[in-house]
Amino acid sequence: MLNKVVIVGGGTAGWMTASYFKAAFGDRIDITLVESGTVGAVGVGEATFSDIRHFFEFLGLKESDWMPACNATYKLAVRFENWREPGHYFYHPFEQMRSVNGFPLTDWWLQQRPSDRFDKDCFAMASIIDAGRSPRHLNGALLDTPYDESAEEMQGLTMSEHQGRTQFPYAYHFEAALLAKYLSAYAVERGVRHIVDDVRDVELDERGWISSVRTAEHGDITGDLYIDCTGFRGLLLNKALEEPFLSFQENLPNDSAIALQVPMDMERRGILPCTTATAQDAGWIWTIPLTGRVGTGYVYARDYISPDEAERTLREFVGPAAADAEANHIRMRIGRSRNSWVKNCVGIGLSSGFVEPLESTGIFFIHHAIEQLVNNFPGEDWNPAHRDLYNQSVAHVMEGVREFLTVHYATAKRADNQYWRDTKTRPLPEGLAERLEKWKTQLPNTETVYPYYHGLPPYSYMCVLLGMGGIELNPSPALALSDPRAAAREFEAIRQKTEKLVDVLPAAYDYFTRLG
Numbered sequence: 061m062l063n064k065v066v067i068v069g070g071g072t073a074g075w076m077t078a079s080y081f082k083a084a085f086g087d088r089i090d091i092t093l094v095e096s097g098t099v100g101a102v103g104v105g106e107a108t109f110s111d112i113r114h115f116f117e118f119l120g121l122k123e124s125d126w127m128p129a130c131n132a133t134y135k136l137a138v139r140f141e142n143w144r145e146p147g148h149y150f151y152h153p154f155e156q157m158r159s160v161n162g163f164p165l166t167d168w169w170l171q172q173r174p175s176d177r178f179d180k181d182c183f184a185m186a187s188i189i190d191a192g193r194s195p196r197h198l199n200g201a202l203l204d205t206p207y208d209e210s211a212e213e214m215q216g217l218t219m220s221e222h223q224g225r226t227q228f229p230y231a232y233h234f235e236a237a238l239l240a241k242y243l244s245a246y247a248v249e250r251g252v253r254h255i256v257d258d259v260r261d262v263e264l265d266e267r268g269w270i271s272s273v274r275t276a277e278h279g280d281i282t283g284d285l286y287i288d289c290t291g292f293r294g295l296l297l298n299k300a301l302e303e304p305f306l307s308f309q310e311n312l313p314n315d316s317a318i319a320l321q322v323p324m325d326m327e328r329r330g331i332l333p334c335t336t337a338t339a340q341d342a343g344w345i346w347t348i349p350l351t352g353r354v355g356t357g358y359v360y361a362r363d364y365i366s367p368d369e370a371e372r373t374l375r376e377f378v379g380p381a382a383a384d385a386e387a388n389h390i391r392m393r394i395g396r397s398r399n400s401w402v403k404n405c406v407g408i409g410l411s412s413g414f415v416e417p418l419e420s421t422g423i424f425f426i427h428h429a430i431e432q433l434v435n436n437f438p439g440e441d442w443n444p445a446h447r448d449l450y451n452q453s454v455a456h457v458m459e460g461v462r463e464f465l466t467v468h469y470a471t472a473k474r475a476d477n478q479y480w481r482d483t484k485t486r487p488l489p490e491g492l493a494e495r496l497e498k499w500k501t502q503l504p505n506t507e508t509v510y511p512y513y514h515g516l517p518p519y520s521y522m523c524v525l526l527g528m529g530g531i532e533l534n535p536s537p538a539l540a541l542s543d544p545r546a547a548a549r550e551f552e553a554i555r556q557k558t559e560k561l562v563d564v565l566p567a568a569y570d571y572f573t574r575l576g
């Protein structure tokens with residue numbers, strides 16, 4: 061039986077893989093995880109997709125188990141500030157787009173323009189976030205009736221199985237290092253062997269497959285399947301097996317980040333329950349509220365600004381609270397390994413691929429990869445079809461997200477300096493120019509977005525196009541001939557429902573004090 065797995069790397073990717081495999085296979089799988097005591101994990105990665113709930117559920121963990129241990133908060137959207145013009149913002153929320161008479165509500169919005177805020181008019185979430193509310197009532201119930209956790213379709217599904225069903229209303233923010241620690245305890249308790257040591261060498265057999273990894277103090281570690289979770293280094297996949305890395309930088313030039321962890325009195329500050337991405341002169345700054353601090357960082361392109369200037373900008377942005385916070389400068393490798401599974405080695409996490417964290421896709425990539433690897437787990441015969449299916453699925457997810465992120469820059473109205481002017485003239489990933497043309501005629505739908513699963517539904521594209529404001533969008537001509545009353549009623553219903561929810565939902569901070 062093929063069941064001996066060696067994981068190299070103990071960052072988010074390594075521990076998520078180890079714990080998920082244990083939950084999936086129990087004692088039938090034999091896992092050794094080796095991580096360096098000297099090379100640290102990247103230490104960022106604090107915002108997620110809502111789908112991550114399937115990961116925790118698969119492990120049998122409840123929010124009340126893991127959230128307090130990871131200083132976690134709820135994320136109801138990404139809030140984009142100043143991408144269109146100074147002072148402007150909009151949300152990309154976790155809320156399904158409604159449709160009226162076969163047209164998405166956003167299409168009706170273009171026709172009727174109830175206000176200048178598509179997000180407030182079309183989604184309940186925008187006002188709930190503006191008001192700093194929790195998506196759960198103090199008794200733990202979810203905000204409203206369409207979300208029913210006990211519904212059969214929410215139970216026991218993996219992320220892949222849940223695809224296309226109800227949109228869950230929130231994701232999480234958490235402290236990456238604390239999550240890795242929490243999951244390591246989970247995995248070790250269930251029998252994962254944990255070795256803290258440096259991998260110095262990777263031994264290959266005559267076919268070029270990995271036969272062992274050589275550590276500094278624990279000798280050779282052998283397995284059937286090797287998972288490379290060594291981060292941007294790609295020690296096994298890219299170095300030992302020499303799998304090439306395909307860069308996305310011609311579309312996405314941001315190649316660096318500087319991160320700060322800023323302790324704050326969150327009770328006084330309050331929690332805005334979303335990730336904020338604020339456009340800057342050469343990139344953007346993320347702001348992520350946790351229970352005891354704010355995580356923040358500037359993602360930028362070295363071609364336009366130096367690391368020192370980026371650090372100055374970030375410190376100024378945060379203000380005096382950042383004075384004692386230590387800067388973590390990170391060089392980002394943007395793109396993907398040509399194949400993430402090569403021979404008996406699978407790269408998961410940053411070794412497999414990474415795009416800038418604008419839509420918090422890093423942990424989603426990991427979760428997706430793990431689910432796919434479980435579904436395509438190799439047997440004794442190493443049927444290459446499993447490997448090929450896996451590689452295809454991972455490539456599609458990363459290429460789709462590459463395209464989605466490029467849309468943010470290509471359609472942002474901001475063009476007040478060279479960095480932002482250049483975002484309009486960069487090469488686009490193949491097929492995107494044609495799709496952008498289609499979206500000018502008809503808002504994105506399943507037929508006209510990137511055609512393979514990549515985690516983002518068409519409504520996410522609608523939000524970005526309507527919010528960024530750089531391309532002209534028109535309502536479907538059919539709407540001029542249609543009865544406008546049903547859509548007007550829907551806008552009014554959203555307004556009323558939102559008003560009520562803002563009234564009755566607790567403040568996000570208060571909810572977490574209860575949870576802790």
Ligand SMILES: Cc1cc2nc3c(=O)[nH]c(=O)nc-3n(C[C@H](O)[C@H](O)[C@H](O)COP(=O)(O)OP(=O)(O)OC[C@H]3O[C@@H](n4cnc5c(N)ncnc54)[C@H](O)[C@@H]3O)c2cc1C
Nearest residue numbers: 069070071073096101102105107259291409410417422423
């Ligand atoms: C600036 C930035 C912001 C991000 N923000 C988000 C976000 O908001 N949301 C999101 O989902 N994702 C985000 N990500 C991505 C997220 O951080 C990663 O996907 C996640 O942390 C996974 O990292 P990893 O485990 O692959 O690598 P790492 O965290 O780098 O871990 C590498 C591991 O390999 C080990 N290692 C390395 N070399 C050796 C060796 N020779 N021997 C033994 N062990 C070794 C190290 O000790 C470490 O344990 C962000 C990434 C960056 C760079």
Ligand SMILES: N[C@@H](Cc1c[nH]c2cc(Cl)ccc12)C(=O)O
Nearest residue numbers: 109110111137138152153154515
């Ligand atoms: N199915 C994913 C994708 C998604 C749907 N809406 C949003 C909003 C944001 Cl900010 C990120 C991601 C998503 C999910 O539910 O997480």
